Amino acid sequence: MSLRLGDIAPNFQASTTEGDIDFHEYLGSSWGVLFSHPADYTPVCTTELGKTALLKQEFAKRNVKVLAVSVDPLEKHIGWKKDINETQSCEVDFPLVADENKTVANLYDMIHPNASETFTVRSLFIIGPDKKLKLSITYPASTGRNFVEVLRVIDSLQMTAKHSVATPADWKHGEDVIVVPAVSTEDAIKKFPKGVKVVKPYLRYTPQPE
Ligand code: BEZ
Secondary structure (H helix, E strand, C coil): CCCCCCCCCCCCEEEEEEEEEEHHHHHHHCCEEEEEEECCCHHHHHHHHHHHCCHHHHHHCCCCCCCECCCCCCHHHHHEEEEEEEHHHHCCCCCCCCCCHHHHHHCCCCCCCCCCCCCCCEEEEEEECEEEEEEEEEHHHHCCCHHHHHHHHHHHHHHHHHCCEEEECCCCCCCCCCCCCCHHHHHHHCCCCCCCCCCCCCCCCCCCCC
């Protein structure tokens, strides 16, 4: 069965371009982004890993550790990483997991046989410091992911974990957020000193709490 939000992200041990790791130990108290790509030395994957490397400071600011996975062997990852650095003007220094025996792919249901019997699709999982799965998305091989969107989602996940708010469509860091339905308007006014705008009894906005 595939993983569901709130499940513990399965642990694994693996060889990576940054050495052997135990996934949960590697994450420690950080958030994690674990994402699979179909294969090394492919064009879309090259841009995805390059973009992730270029956003290093953004992930670090949010206390997020990133790992990429494919079923290619370690030597292939090492050679391809040089190409990524060269063509995308970046320095990939997050682990590329060599999942030759498909341990991670199977644990995370990253192989979708009707898309490909052998390669992982573009799965992406965001894991909280409690090791629970907070978000999963799946893209086909033909569509590269938007890593700025991944950062936006992390901003939402981290804020909504701390405050009784949710984020509206297309929300970006710094914009007004929504008071969750479980909080009455009376309590919201006390909870959110920056103010509460009531559009409908069920649609209430407040400035971002922090
Ligand atoms: C790519 O990363 O470019 C790619 C991989 C598999 C199928 C199509 C594109």
